[in-house]
Amino acid sequence: MRAHGASGTRSTLIAVASTVVFAVVVVLVVSNSPGWPEVQRQFFNGEFFRESLRVIPKAFLLNVRIFLIAEVFILVFALLIAIVRSLPGPVFFPLRALAIVYADFFRGVPTILVIYLLGFGAPALQISGIPRGELFWGVVALVLVYSAYVSEVYRAGIDSVHPSQEAAARSLGLSQAKTMRYVIVPQAVRRVVPPLLNDFIGLQKDTALVALLGPVEAFRQSQIEVASNFNYTPYLVTAILFVLLTIPLARLTDWLVIRDRRRQLALGAAR
Amino acid sequence: MRKQLVLTLVLAVFVLAATACGADEAATPTAAGTETAAADPCAKDQLNLKTPGQLTIATDNPAFPPWFQDAEGAPWDPTTDPTKQGYEAAVAYGVADQMGFADDEVKWVVVPFDNVFKPGPKDFDFDINQVSYSPKRDEAVDFSDSYYDVEQAVVTLKSSKFAKATSLADLKDAKLGAQLGTTSYDAIVDTIQPSKDPNVYTTNNDAIRALKNGNIDGIVVDYPTSLYVTAVQVPNATAVGRLPAEGQEYFGLVFEKGNPLRDCVNQAIAKLREAGTLDEYAQKWIEGSAPPVLK
Numbered sequence: 001m002r003a004h005g006a007s008g009t010r011s012t013l014i015a016v017a018s019t020v021v022f023a024v025v026v027v028l029v030v031s032n033s034p035g036w037p038e039v040q041r042q043f044f045n046g047e048f049f050r051e052s053l054r055v056i057p058k059a060f061l062l063n064v065r066i067f068l069i070a071e072v073f074i075l076v077f078a079l080l081i082a083i084v085r086s087l088p089g090p091v092f093f094p095l096r097a098l099a100i101v102y103a104d105f106f107r108g109v110p111t112i113l114v115i116y117l118l119g120f121g122a123p124a125l126q127i128s129g130i131p132r133g134e135l136f137w138g139v140v141a142l143v144l145v146y147s148a149y150v151s152e153v154y155r156a157g158i159d160s161v162h163p164s165q166e167a168a169a170r171s172l173g174l175s176q177a178k179t180m181r182y183v184i185v186p187q188a189v190r191r192v193v194p195p196l197l198n199d200f201i202g203l204q205k206d207t208a209l210v211a212l213l214g215p216v217e218a219f220r221q222s223q224i225e226v227a228s229n230f231n232y233t234p235y236l237v238t239a240i241l242f243v244l245l246t247i248p249l250a251r252l253t254d255w256l257v258i259r260d261r262r263r264q265l266a267l268g269a270a271r
Numbered sequence: 272m273r274k275q276l277v278l279t280l281v282l283a284v285f286v287l288a289a290t291a292c293g294a295d296e297a298a299t300p301t302a303a304g305t306e307t308a309a310a311d312p313c314a315k316d317q318l319n320l321k322t323p324g325q326l327t328i329a330t331d332n333p334a335f336p337p338w339f340q341d342a343e344g345a346p347w348d349p350t351t352d353p354t355k356q357g358y359e360a361a362v363a364y365g366v367a368d369q370m371g372f373a374d375d376e377v378k379w380v381v382v383p384f385d386n387v388f389k390p391g392p393k394d395f396d397f398d399i400n401q402v403s404y405s406p407k408r409d410e411a412v413d414f415s416d417s418y419y420d421v422e423q424a425v426v427t428l429k430s431s432k433f434a435k436a437t438s439l440a441d442l443k444d445a446k447l448g449a450q451l452g453t454t455s456y457d458a459i460v461d462t463i464q465p466s467k468d469p470n471v472y473t474t475n476n477d478a479i480r481a482l483k484n485g486n487i488d489g490i491v492v493d494y495p496t497s498l499y500v501t502a503v504q505v506p507n508a509t510a511v512g513r514l515p516a517e518g519q520e521y522f523g524l525v526f527e528k529g530n531p532l533r534d535c536v537n538q539a540i541a542k543l544r545e546a547g548t549l550d551e552y553a554q555k556w557i558e559g560s561a562p563p564v565l566k
Binding site: 224 | 388405408412448453470471472473477478483
């Protein structure tokens with residue numbers, strides 16, 4: 001807190017005044033626009049808002065389910081890819097190359113395309129023993145795409161661990177694998193928790209793309225409502241639900257960052 | 272805690288602003304059909320057109336048979352030269368003719384199905400794209416009278432156990448699918464009422480793909496579309512049956528809300544219906560051997 005006494009009061013007043021002016025200008029511009037009554041009726045309709053609340057939250061549970069299942073597989077799969085990419089020595093070149101190609105490919109192709117191609121393409125092969133369910137393929141597509149992103153996050157974490165850590169571990173007699181398992185990965189993962197959660201917020205939103213394959217999740221349910229009423233208010237309800245799901249994760253990320261910093265400070269003080 | 276005070280005030284301002292917006296309940300004036308007492312309001316030079324002397328008609332791209340087709344019977348691209356083939360093409364040119372437009376005074380524009388109902392002015396005089404009338408839809412846009420009365424049909428693979436369904440009850444355990452925002456979807460929910468939640472697809476093609484893949488047991492489409500699906504798109508599929516018409520479902524031409532042109536188009540449609548021209552078009556482009564109506 002730099003502001004004290006009179007100057008503090010003054011900056012408070014300025015902040016309030018500028019906010020009021022800003023809000024008033026926005027309200028005036030929007031509510032005086034020629035299309036506002038129409039937009040208000042189409043996008044901010046109380047009756048349709050309540051009607052949507054009856055059906056959309058139920059459909060939203062499917063988004064949460066897809067998200068939770070995909071997340072578990074992504075955490076494991078992406079770490080494997082990151083570790084493969086960090087393998088030393090010329091012997092492992094083919095594996096490293098494969099991991100690089102994988103990450104490049106699935107980060108490059110739009111998620112919507114991966115979902116379409118896998119969701120409609122894979123079951124079309126009619127291979128017995130491979131599930132045909134659209135939810136299965138929707139989750140597989142999300143896991144493939146987001147593992148590519150998350151593996152890069154992990155890799156950044158692994159690279160950020162100082163080489164002296166590895167050297168020290170090896171000199172203590174730990175094998176390459178044990179060094180990774182007990183020294184490098186634990187430090188790496190802790191460092192990348194915030195960007196990791198950031199990717200998961202992206203994943204939460206992209207669960208809506210699974211609707212393309214047929215299952216009715218929140219976005220699709222809102223589209224159904226919009227189509228049958230020709231009123232866009234249900235989209236607002238869905239947007240609010242997604243934000244409500246995202247906020248706890250965002251705050252958790254903040255809290256983890258702060259906690260981590262506190263611990264490091266405490267360590268520094270103890271020394 | 273000065274920071275908190277600022278925050279609270281800022282929040283309060285926003286809440287006030289938001290409620291102010293909400294309270295601003297402006298009465299929306301609906302354009303009253305102003306009719307000049309002078310000459311015939313439906314004379315060609317009196318019409319309320321986007322471009323004078325030209326009838327601008329919208330549909331989606333591609334436009335599918337039996338509604339529109341090119342010379343080879345494939346879907347028609349409205350950005351190419353009109354072929355005037357297909358039921359809706361016939362209706363469009365029939366209406367234009369009744370209103371005094373020559374064929375080359377009809378101009379086509381592409382408007383995706385979803386955009387037909389967006390708030391705001393329209394770039395077309397009317398849209399012809401198999402849009403079913405419903406009272407709720409009628410609040411956002413204006414509909415003409417019926418140019419086609421619609422039934423829905425259930426399509427399954429011939430190998431499916433539901434292919435032999437003879438009643439609605441036989442379809443209770445089927446996993447069905449339909450295109451988003453269609454009355455086909457409403458027919459599943461309201462008429463068939465299956466025990467499994469239906470799947471919803473962005474396009475009919477996606478629903479058909481899912482049917483082929485075995486993700487769903489059947490799709491519901493309107494009957495004329497089912498003819499095309501079973502004949503061309505999925506030859507090993509069959510139309511199990513038609514669904515009893517719930518109330519009066521029909522396709523209407525879509526107009527910008529309050530457009531007085533609608534009344535003149537309605538007159539043209541009425542003339543086509545009385546002369547039996549609409550039936551001729553339907554016989555020519557749509558009718559085939561129809562499956563039974565499921566009850």
